[in-house]
Amino acid sequence: MKERIFICTHSQLPRGDANSNYIFHMALSLVEEGFEVIAIGRSKSSNTSIEKVEGVLCVNIARSKRLPAKIEGHIFFGSQMCRELRNYHIRKDDYLILYGGYVSLFHSIANKMNWLEKGHITACVVEWPTKQQFRWKHIDPNYLLWKYVFNRMIPKWKKVVAISENLCSHFTECDCDTFLLPPMINAQRKISGERKSFEKQVFIYAGADTQKDAIRNMLFAVEKLSDQDRSCFDFHITSLTEEKARKLLGEKQYILDEYEECLHIHGWMEYEDLINLYYVSDYLLLARETNQFTRSNFPSKVPEMMNYGIIPVCSRVGDYTDSYLHHLVDSIIFEGASSDACADAIRTAISIPEEKRICMSQKAIENARDHFDYKQWGKKLSEFILD
Structure with a gap:
């Protein structure tokens, strides 16, 4: 038995x-x-x-x-x-x-x-x-x-x-x-989908945790980018409703309207639709303040998305940046969670040449499957x- x-x-x-x-x-x-x-x-x-x-x-x-x-x-x-x-x-x-x-x-x-x-x-x-x-x-x-x-x-x-x-x-x-x-993760699960487009760099944030994640600052960062930066940048946010996003932005909710060509608020998505979005995403954007709450947590979205070749662009906090990720090898790690820090990290990501980005994506997959x-x-x- x-x-x-x-x-x-x-x-x-x-x-x-x-x-x-x-x-x-x-x-x-x-x-x-x-x-x-x-x-x-x-x-x-x-x-x-x-x-x-x-x-x-x-x-x-x-x-x-x-x-x-x-x-x-x-x-x-x-x-x-x-x-x-x-x-x-x-x-x-x-x-x-x-x-x-x-x-x-x-x-x-x-x-x-x-x-x-x-x-x-x-x-x-x-x-x-x-x-x-x-x-x-x-x-x-x-x-x-x-x-x-x-x-x-x-x-x-x-x-x-x-x-x-x-x-x-x-x-x-x-x-x-x-x-x-x-x-x-399940490293044996077959990961396949459409080939990623390199016309724009696709960033994703999958979650709605306003306690751990600095969502407001990630949204504020969009405004700090130049027109040229935004022309090769797409940011998809899932699970967060537009109503909640506007409430978070307060007097800056105009960001959602002014930059709607590169900023996409999806709300809750069916699992298959979310996975299809993973297939065409290049980067996970994840800004977090450093505190007891964030040091004690380990966001499952990090290894989950790495398994799909999505490169984490994240604040240095917790075990995943301390023990698993390697800056400019399989991830981009930045200090703090301010809108300026987020914007700088986005600029770093979109400036990476295609060949280097493909290599980092493969390294992210290998890291996820080796450790998780x-x-x-x-x-x-x-x-x-x-x-």
Whole structure:
């Protein structure tokens, strides 16, 4: 009988957001090592779904939608998860990986699954936000609940899988065993599409995280470019709506109208449409301030897009620029996240000769497949979980 690992999360599986991608590739890495993996997430609809995808059984618990998602999650999600685990006749020799910040999940597992073998529960952490990221700062209920989970519940089981060195260091100081697991990709997935056009350099930003990413400054940078620069520059932003973009720009929202020939706000895109945009993109533009939040995170969009030959143009912050990327070899790394710094980085990118750009694109693919392929991580991860 195969050993079973249950991954418990608040994200929809197998796709939905960056969390979904991280969890699904984690699951694939464990399937590769011969485990039976059941990943239980949270549906965005009122229907429970069950499907087996590439060897991973993905279960999404229905949402009632009678309450806001976060309130329902903090109050009820833990009980729903325990009920689902019982449906699969969870045994004391099974393993659990807890991913997410709902206090009800950690409390319910602690109280209702305390008969599991010692060392069979691992927490997984991918963020370390501060009070500044919350609406009401230090008195925000979501911040207080998250802080309780982060400081009290996650260290309880003494085993933590973390996405960054910064998080690993913190939980090591909390007397936990830690395992560093960056975002992963499927290097075996066939990447093919239309040949990229070299008439304009196509930049992409795929995300809408105004907490981590300096989206305003990336947009302000467009205005700082010369007419000649903009004539060979296209910038596509996905997941961010035009309404939100205008709100972010404030009195400078005229940028969206004045430079509409090179600035394209797509909003949410179907997965296939997004992948088609990847095929014709040259660069990922990603500006981030340096703070606890960004140092502790590792954007999955970096290895994901590198796998498609998209060259990261990004601020120096976190593990990906410290440990994986190489300036002017497979990426362009710049200091800070100001609009001037973004504009300078864009100018550097569009000035790179075609032959050099093709070489950098190939190096980005090689880097992604050498360091982030899920098949390289399964053995080490499973040894940590079983230890």
